[in-house]
Every structure is written in structure tokens, then in C-alpha cells.
Amino acid sequence: MSSRTYAAVHARLRRRRGRAVGQPCAAPECDRLATGWALVGEAMIYGEHASRAVRWSTDLDDYAPLCDSHNALLDHGGDWEMCPRGHVRVVWGKKPNGHCRGCARVQERARRRRLARKENDDA
Ligand SMILES: [Zn+2]
Ligand SMILES: [Zn+2]
Known part of the structure; x- marks a missing residue:
């Protein structure tokens, strides 16, 4: 239809x-x-x-x-109150590109962990 x-x-x-x-x-x-x-x-x-x-x-x-x-x-998903990962939007705010700051921080931490692990492996 x-x-x-x-x-x-x-x-x-x-x-x-x-x-x-x-x-x-x-x-x-x-x-x-x-x-x-x-x-x-x-x-x-x-x-x-x-x-x-x-x-x-x-x-x-x-x-x-x-x-x-x-x-x-x-x-990007979610609703007014919460991002798709459940961060409360008014608390976390958003990046200029509209992505959740809380999610950006989670991703940044994961990236640093990966880097740190890699450095340990290299040592
Ligand atoms: Zn608006
Ligand atoms: Zn989020």
C-alpha cells in the first residue's frame, strides 16, 4: 500500500x-x-x-x-529524556554533532583502555 x-x-x-x-x-x-x-x-x-x-x-x-x-x-535513538544507552540528557548534554556526551565519554574510556592494553602488550 x-x-x-x-x-x-x-x-x-x-x-x-x-x-x-x-x-x-x-x-x-x-x-x-x-x-x-x-x-x-x-x-x-x-x-x-x-x-x-x-x-x-x-x-x-x-x-x-x-x-x-x-x-x-x-x-540517533532514545528520546527527550534519555539517550539510547540510558544517559539522562539534561545531565550529560550533547556534543555539537548531536551525540550524547555520556556515550562519547564511554567510547573515549574504551579507546584509552584499548590503547593502554596495547602499550602493555608492546612492553
Ligand atoms: Zn530544537
Ligand atoms: Zn549516552
Whole structure:
């Protein structure tokens, strides 16, 4: 059924709810303007759109206008409160690229451990 595709759902969104561009971002305490509709509810369908992995819902109420930064944040998984690894976002904050700082720290530690182990092996 073509009306369930990513493109069809987004076209329906624009018809029913207008353009998200220029509306205030729906994320808590964000004062930027939205650059598009973003999925804020449960994803029902996972697939590809324009050779990009995407997830979407056919329920138009699952979408909200979001700024680029918040759209990217949700694209990495998790939700407003927590990153996919369970770091509380307001505590950890995010890197300029939208990735969770807590995750970045976990990765950095793992990298240092690997380096230290390698140095021990070399010694
Ligand atoms: Zn925002
Ligand atoms: Zn994290």
C-alpha cells in the first residue's frame, strides 16, 4: 500500500498539518525554529528513503516540528529524556554533532583502555 510509505506519510503530513518549517521547535526549552517534521512517537515502520535508513509512523499525531539539532538528537535513538544507552540528557548534554556526551565519554574510556592494553602488550 503506497500510502504507508515514508514519502506518502510526509506528503500527508504537509497536507493535513502544513509546513513545519518556521514553526517553533517542539522540544522542551528549545527556542529555535523547526526545519521539518520529525517523528516523536513510536516508529511503526523501518525502511529506506532516498537511500537513507529511516523510521516512520503512519499516525500523523506522532510528528512534531523540530529544529535540526533536535531532529538529529532523536535520529540517533532514545528520546527527550534519555539517550539510547540510558544517559539522562539534561545531565550529560550533547556534543555539537548531536551525540550524547555520556556515550562519547564511554567510547573515549574504551579507546584509552584499548590503547593502554596495547602499550602493555608492546612492553
Ligand atoms: Zn530544537
Ligand atoms: Zn549516552
